[in-house]
Amino acid sequence: xxxxxxxxxxxxxxxxxxxxxxxxxxxxxxxxxxxxxxxxxxxxxxxxxxxxxxxxxxxxxxxxxxxxxxxxxxxxxxxxxxxxxxxxxxxxxxxxxxxxxxxxxxxxxxxxxxxxxxxxxxxxxxxxxxxxxxxxxxxxxxxxxxxxxxxxxxxxxxxxxxxxxxxxxxxxxxxxxxxxxxxxxxxxxxxxxxxxxxxxxxxxxxxxxxxxxxxxxxxxxxxxxxxxxxxxxxxxxxxxxxxxxxxxxxxxxxxxxxxxxxxxxxxxxxxxxxxxxxx
Amino acid sequence: xxxxxxxxxxxxxxxxxxxxxxxxxxxxxxxxxxxxxxxxxxxxxxxxxxxxxxxxxxxxxxxxxxxxxxxxxxxxxxxxxxxxxxxxxxxxxxxxxxxxxxxxxxxxxxxxxxxxxxxxxxxxxxxxxxxxxxxxxxxxxxxxxxxxxxxxxxxxxxxxxxxxxxxxxxxxxxxxxxxxxxxxxxxxxxxxxxxxxxxxxxxxxxxxxxxxxxxxxxxxxxxxxxxxxxxxxxxxxxxxxxxxxxxxxxxxxxxxxxxxxxxxxxxxxxxxxxxxxxxxxxxxxxxxxxxxxxxxxxxxxxxxxxxxxxxxxxxxxxxxxxxxxxxxxxx
Numbered sequence: 133x134x135x136x137x138x139x140x141x142x143x144x145x146x147x148x149x150x151x152x153x154x155x156x157x158x159x160x161x162x163x164x165x166x167x168x169x170x171x172x173x174x175x176x177x178x179x180x181x182x183x184x185x186x187x188x189x190x191x192x193x194x195x196x197x198x199x200x201x202x203x204x205x206x207x208x209x210x211x212x213x214x215x216x217x218x219x220x221x222x223x224x225x226x227x228x229x230x231x232x233x234x235x236x237x238x239x240x241x242x243x244x245x246x247x248x249x250x251x252x253x254x255x256x257x258x259x260x261x262x263x264x265x266x267x268x269x270x271x272x273x274x275x276x277x278x279x280x281x282x283x284x285x286x287x288x289x290x291x292x293x294x295x296x297x298x299x300x301x302x303x304x305x306x307x308x309x310x311x312x313x314x315x316x317x318x319x320x321x322x323x324x325x326x327x328x329x330x331x332x333x334x335x336x337x338x339x340x341x342x343x344x345x346x347x348x349x350x351x352x353x354x355x356x357x358x359x360x361x362x363x364x365x366x367x368x369x370x371x372x373x374x375x376x377x378x379x380x381x382x383x384x385x386x387x388x389x390x391x392x393x394x395x396x397x398x399x400x401x402x403x404x405x406x407x408x409x410x411x
Numbered sequence: 412x413x414x415x416x417x418x419x420x421x422x423x424x425x426x427x428x429x430x431x432x433x434x435x436x437x438x439x440x441x442x443x444x445x446x447x448x449x450x451x452x453x454x455x456x457x458x459x460x461x462x463x464x465x466x467x468x469x470x471x472x473x474x475x476x477x478x479x480x481x482x483x484x485x486x487x488x489x490x491x492x493x494x495x496x497x498x499x500x501x502x503x504x505x506x507x508x509x510x511x512x513x514x515x516x517x518x519x520x521x522x523x524x525x526x527x528x529x530x531x532x533x534x535x536x537x538x539x540x541x542x543x544x545x546x547x548x549x550x551x552x553x554x555x556x557x558x559x560x561x562x563x564x565x566x567x568x569x570x571x572x573x574x575x576x577x578x579x580x581x582x583x584x585x586x587x588x589x590x591x592x593x594x595x596x597x598x599x600x601x602x603x604x605x606x607x608x609x610x611x612x613x614x615x616x617x618x619x620x621x622x623x624x625x626x627x628x629x630x631x632x633x634x635x636x637x638x639x640x641x642x643x644x645x646x647x648x649x650x651x652x653x654x655x656x657x658x659x660x661x662x663x664x665x666x667x668x669x670x671x672x673x674x675x676x677x678x679x680x681x682x683x684x685x686x687x688x689x690x691x692x693x694x695x696x697x698x699x700x701x702x703x704x705x706x707x708x709x710x711x712x713x714x715x716x717x718x719x720x721x722x723x724x725x726x727x728x729x730x731x732x733x734x735x736x737x738x739x740x741x742x
Binding site: 325 | 458461462463482483484485488489490492493494495496497498499500509510513514557569
């Protein structure tokens, strides 16, 4: 056993640092949560106080439920996020498999071209994307968002997944070929299950920015039927008055689904980050 | 009839010429071992035979059929890999039956063949286990079982024992030899370990830098190597080489003598200073310096020799191999 790891002082320092980080990271979430259960006055009087009998109020949640079709926004966000993740993982993994597995002319160039997307933010092309969506009639549809987010997520997915796929044993794939499995079967049945931790990593990295995005929903799909949760919450933020109760309640509720998705992926995610360290 | 014929097979990866005009013939039922140092192209050659790589030029025939453009699964071959390459999501039974299922065999045939292979390899207790629940030796037996159930025309082994520990390696080696006897199938076996090559092969193909250096039975190659490389590669400890000048002989530039052909003798021609002694019980390996050249003598039985001692080593003149400066054998 490593001596440094069993030293109680080092252990305490390590845990102290981690706990401090957790506190800092969770603090804003905590403030949002407690204030969403308080009256407006209480929010401004003592922002850090826990709700008590006097200041407790569900007014924010009531406003959110009454105003606007919150469940529709919820559903829209969910559809956009889940469908996008599906496309990103599916096409990303397929492209990564091709790049890592097959020798063909321009393999290297293709890989670099795809990696370029990581360096150039997609928002630079917003005007062109909007024109494109207007021309194709996709404006104010969830497809507009799904397509844009898929394009935005693919470069990183291809980059991470192709690295992981290179580590899948060649012998295994060759054994499959000799046993008469098609390249598709090899991809879906042999390779994908082995890179599942990497897939979870990619899913989490893609999921959160999509769920929280305000930019593209505002520009491409601002209609009432296609509003996402983040965009829907904005109705409570006005130029002159902001209904803080409602905003905080909406945000609190918006955290939930991401949390659930994260829990689903996180077990895999931890394996993905630590894989290779312990074999 | 021959099980495999390679004619002028070449393989290049870009500018790297890996296989150079390889001609090999494997007879039906023969156990052929490809042996050579790492990077000599032996694994690539096996992959070309399996169809996992295309030959850049030349003919590959399995049986009488030209298979250059046939996919691996249709070539009538089965392959056993160094890393076992078992399907992690399938249990042992399904691992073995997958290929037959892909080929559209009936359930009765599949069950019969899996049962037969499992009996031969003593895998019955493990049929419902997953690969992760098996030890290395068991995994390799499953991999061999997966090859057997296909009843291939040609078995290909790619360094199947390299991941096993020494004791298990010896057992599995004997198992493979028994299997070859029982099945009477043609087998090609790739290894860098000359002991495996010597013990298993009917015929050894020695490769170096993508070229075939010599083909023959183990004893042919041992007793009659075509060049210095083959002479040095086969046999353990390796053959001793020293310049002919040490012995004031003009015949050839380099002389070789196998460690077991050296013996202690007061009239021996080689005066040696002992550097190290390995007492193996049955044998004693003496590593000594002769005029600045390291020489190993393998003496039968136990000898009381210490490092630093001066000894004289003799040999029978007919046991000397002579090579020219380029390494070619002089008869």
